[in-house]
Amino acid sequence: MKDIHLFQPAFRTDECLYEIRQCLERGWTGLGYKTLEIENQWKRFTGLNNAHFLNSSTSGLFLALEMLRDRHSWGSNSEVITTPLTFVSTNHAILHAGLIPVFADVDQTLNLSPTSIEASITSNTKAVIFVGIGGNPDNYEEVVSICRRNSLILILDAAHMAGSYIGTNHIGHDSDVAIFSFQAVKNMPTADSGMICFRDSSYDQEARQRSWLGIDKDTFSRTNSDNHYKWEYTVDYASNKYHGNSVIAALALVSLRYLEEDNTRRREISTLYETYLTDLPEIIPIQHCTKSPSYTSSRHLFQISVRNVDRNLVMSELNKRRIFPGVHYRSNQNYKPYQHFVQSCPQADLFSETLISLPLHIYLDNNDVRRVADSLAESINKCRYKI
Numbered sequence: 001m002k003d004i005h006l007f008q009p010a011f012r013t014d015e016c017l018y019e020i021r022q023c024l025e026r027g028w029t030g031l032g033y034k035t036l037e038i039e040n041q042w043k044r045f046t047g048l049n050n051a052h053f054l055n056s057s058t059s060g061l062f063l064a065l066e067m068l069r070d071r072h073s074w075g076s077n078s079e080v081i082t083t084p085l086t087f088v089s090t091n092h093a094i095l096h097a098g099l100i101p102v103f104a105d106v107d108q109t110l111n112l113s114p115t116s117i118e119a120s121i122t123s124n125t126k127a128v129i130f131v132g133i134g135g136n137p138d139n140y141e142e143v144v145s146i147c148r149r150n151s152l153i154l155i156l157d158a159a160h161m162a163g164s165y166i167g168t169n170h171i172g173h174d175s176d177v178a179i180f181s182f183q184a185v186k187n188m189p190t191a192d193s194g195m196i197c198f199r200d201s202s203y204d205q206e207a208r209q210r211s212w213l214g215i216d217k218d219t220f221s222r223t224n225s226d227n228h229y230k231w232e233y234t235v236d237y238a239s240n241k242y243h244g245n246s247v248i249a250a251l252a253l254v255s256l257r258y259l260e261e262d263n264t265r266r267r268e269i270s271t272l273y274e275t276y277l278t279d280l281p282e283i284i285p286i287q288h289c290t291k292s293p294s295y296t297s298s299r300h301l302f303q304i305s306v307r308n309v310d311r312n313l314v315m316s317e318l319n320k321r322r323i324f325p326g327v328h329y330r331s332n333q334n335y336k337p338y339q340h341f342v343q344s345c346p347q348a349d350l351f352s353e354t355l356i357s358l359p360l361h362i363y364l365d366n367n368d369v370r371r372v373a374d375s376l377a378e379s380i381n382k383c384r385y386k387i
């Protein structure tokens, strides 16, 4: 019996090697060249105004929070409303910028609940970070209006949202900044990289400078300006090294070509799971795009919440059947850096203990999906609490 893993990145090897070969033959593997190409292609694909290619989406989140803090002179009592149900990058970025994370609760979509956000706003609130879990755009539009009404900055952690749409618009148009991840197991895989897309072009300019230690011009354009390397530059910010490089951009260029095709298959697999998982009341599939028929999810994840069983036992039963699911996510309030931020989030706590992400990648055929569904039913039947 073959192993069925949670994620398996799809690389089109020959196309990737062709793109990488171009970097090597040209003798340019760094910032510029393919990084500019992927930025242009990403802007064309999403219709977003600006795009800057980074070494990860974590870098993008850190950069966004640092820049917003400095531009708006946010002091150390400034609060950012966020979700406990996310990868820690989201919330580390708030702490790293010296700001206060205020945890609002999620609802059955796993995304932040608009009601809970509104209840969390204080006179110190500066921004909201919204995470579209698994690519799901539900609640995003409501959160956009809340931010507008309350003059709050909206940061979209779009790590799962490459290829998610509101109507015909790619996600991200209404946020002040949207940050995408092209990490190896995300739905547009490279090795590690990400894209930061500011609405305002002056932010994009500053991001380009800050992402390379605050240096005012990248070497590639200096080299090309008059064909010999100019050594002079000025430094305006003491910032980190966050920019991406041409070898990884080469992988992103190929992944972007297949993004729509791959997401279509992800959505098919998710629909299959939904049709196979209707029998047991212990399984609650997390549905996407429930708030409007015009929404499209990238379907980076297919998640279920399990009830009346021990989630961890169900996972071990699945492992015995050579199926390796995951959990996205445990509430960040379980982790040491967040233990002092004690807002009560009962829904996030419930999901933290009950979520399972089922295998979802384009190497699964329909029989594999069936096998996962059947094995899950068997596992639930073995682990049901006796009352």
Ligand SMILES: *Cc1c(COP(=O)(O)O)cnc(C)c1O
Pocket (backbone or CB within 6 Å): 056, 057, 058, 059, 086, 087, 089, 090, 131, 157, 159, 160, 180, 181, 182, 183, 192, 193, 194
């Ligand atoms: C993966 C992920 C990130 C970080 O992405 P990297 O590109 O690996 O830095 C941030 N937020 C969420 C929600 C993620 O899933």
